[in-house]
Amino acid sequence: MTALTITGVTKSFGTTSVLEGIDLYVPAGSLTAVLGPSGCGKTTLLRLIAGFADPDGGAIAIGDQTVFAPGRSVPPQRRRVGYVAQEGALFPHLSVAANITFGLPRSARRAGERVPELLDLVGLDRRLASRFPHELSGGQQQRVALARALAPGPSVVLLDEPFSSLDAGLREGTRRAVVQALRETSATAVLVTHDQAEALSLADQVAVMRQGRLIQLDAPAKLYRYPCDTGVAGFVGESVLLPADLRDGEAECALGVLPLRDSDGAAEASAQPRRGAVLIRPEQIRLHPFADAAGVGAQVADVSFFGHDAAVRLDLLPDGPRVTARVLGQDLPVPGELVRLTVTGDVLAYPADRMLGTPAVTS
Numbered sequence: 001m002t003a004l005t006i007t008g009v010t011k012s013f014g015t016t017s018v019l020e021g022i023d024l025y026v027p028a029g030s031l032t033a034v035l036g037p038s039g040c041g042k043t044t045l046l047r048l049i050a051g052f053a054d055p056d057g058g059a060i061a062i063g064d065q066t067v068f069a070p071g072r073s074v075p076p077q078r079r080r081v082g083y084v085a086q087e088g089a090l091f092p093h094l095s096v097a098a099n100i101t102f103g104l105p106r107s108a109r110r111a112g113e114r115v116p117e118l119l120d121l122v123g124l125d126r127r128l129a130s131r132f133p134h135e136l137s138g139g140q141q142q143r144v145a146l147a148r149a150l151a152p153g154p155s156v157v158l159l160d161e162p163f164s165s166l167d168a169g170l171r172e173g174t175r176r177a178v179v180q181a182l183r184e185t186s187a188t189a190v191l192v193t194h195d196q197a198e199a200l201s202l203a204d205q206v207a208v209m210r211q212g213r214l215i216q217l218d219a220p221a222k223l224y225r226y227p228c229d230t231g232v233a234g235f236v237g238e239s240v241l242l243p244a245d246l247r248d249g250e251a252e253c254a255l256g257v258l259p260l261r262d263s264d265g266a267a268e269a270s271a272q273p274r275r276g277a278v279l280i281r282p283e284q285i286r287l288h289p290f291a292d293a294a295g296v297g298a299q300v301a302d303v304s305f306f307g308h309d310a311a312v313r314l315d316l317l318p319d320g321p322r323v324t325a326r327v328l329g330q331d332l333p334v335p336g337e338l339v340r341l342t343v344t345g346d347v348l349a350y351p352a353d354r355m356l357g358t359p360a361v362t363s
């Protein structure tokens with residue numbers, strides 16, 4: 001098993017700086033998701049690791065081999081890296097078996113003996129070996145693309161939005177099969193995605209990128225509970241951000257006085273209340289009958305029903321702000337109904353200097 005180490009990697013195209021000093025360590029045998037909005041530099045980072053282009057500065061090491069450093073660049077075919085592109089990019093005129101063995105030495109290709117084993121690995125029926133790509137579903141094509149990437153036994157597998165072209169029904173099964181295959185081969189993997197649910201559900205650690213910088217690197221649960229700023233908070237899940245007075249261990253906001261989650265100094269004990277904001281996740285907001293004594297009054301603005309659950313948008317009485325609650329998809333309130341809201345669990349504080357974007361808070 002082989003770790004991947006990226007140190008201070010920079011890249012510009014012309015005068016546009018795309019990567020501004022990326023440091024990323026991917027432990028051997030683990031899966032790191034690189035999550036970020038379109039254009040933040042995710043694919044560029046992947047291409048530099050694969051060796052399809054060179055960084056302007058910094059270093060990349062795969063295990064103890066430096067594959068890029070100023071004055072040194074190991075060609076892609078000698079990096080032991082497998083690459084799975086967005087739409088698989090299978091060779092349309094080759095069978096599944098020929099696609100899978102394409103990157104193998106000629107003797108192994110002729111023997112084709114690894115094909116059944118690789119099909120098993122990615123959860124495909126062995127009988128698909130003689131089919132052509134156009135005779136497969138999108139999800140099957142992506143699994144073949146992974147089998148092709150895994151065939152030469154790479155140390156590192158890079159996956160660039162491999163599920164984004166699949167419809168929702170195929171996506172979940174394909175994701176699970178791909179992650180299972182990566183785990184079985186103990187490959188070290190980097191998955192690029194702009195889908196936060198995908199990143200949180202599949203990866204061992206998530207690297208959040210914004211405008212060419214790595215903003216936060218954490219395990220999924222930690223990232224969701226402790227996003228480093230309000231921008232990341234909104235990117236890794238729905239967030240309700242309310243202006244608040246931050247005090248020692250608690251915050252006063254429109255939803256009442258709420259206990260604060262401790263976080264590396266974001267809400268350190270302070271005798272003086274500070275202005276800032278609190279992050280509440282919609283699933284923390286509970287709805288109660290308006291006649292109840294406890295809770296803050298609110299009026300239902302609208303309801304989005306998703307089957308398993310629902311998002312209820314509510315205007316706090318008397319004049320806002322609007323918040324979103326995520327509730328079970330049964331006994332739903334109707335627009336115009338009056339309810340009371342309570343918050344369960346603790347909330348994360350952002351002093352004014354740790355905020356990005358909304359809401360506007362004056363200190």
Ligand SMILES: Nc1ncnc2c1ncn2[C@@H]1O[C@H](COP(=O)(O)OP(=O)(O)OP(=O)(O)O)[C@@H](O)[C@H]1O
Nearest residue numbers: 013014018036037038039040041042043044045194
């Ligand atoms: N070869 C190139 N020449 C010039 N500009 C490029 C080149 N490749 C990428 N860029 C620019 O670099 C920026 C980052 O692109 P990149 O493809 O890495 O982003 P991304 O995060 O993967 O986006 P997406 O999710 O849309 O694929 C973009 O502004 C893009 O236009």
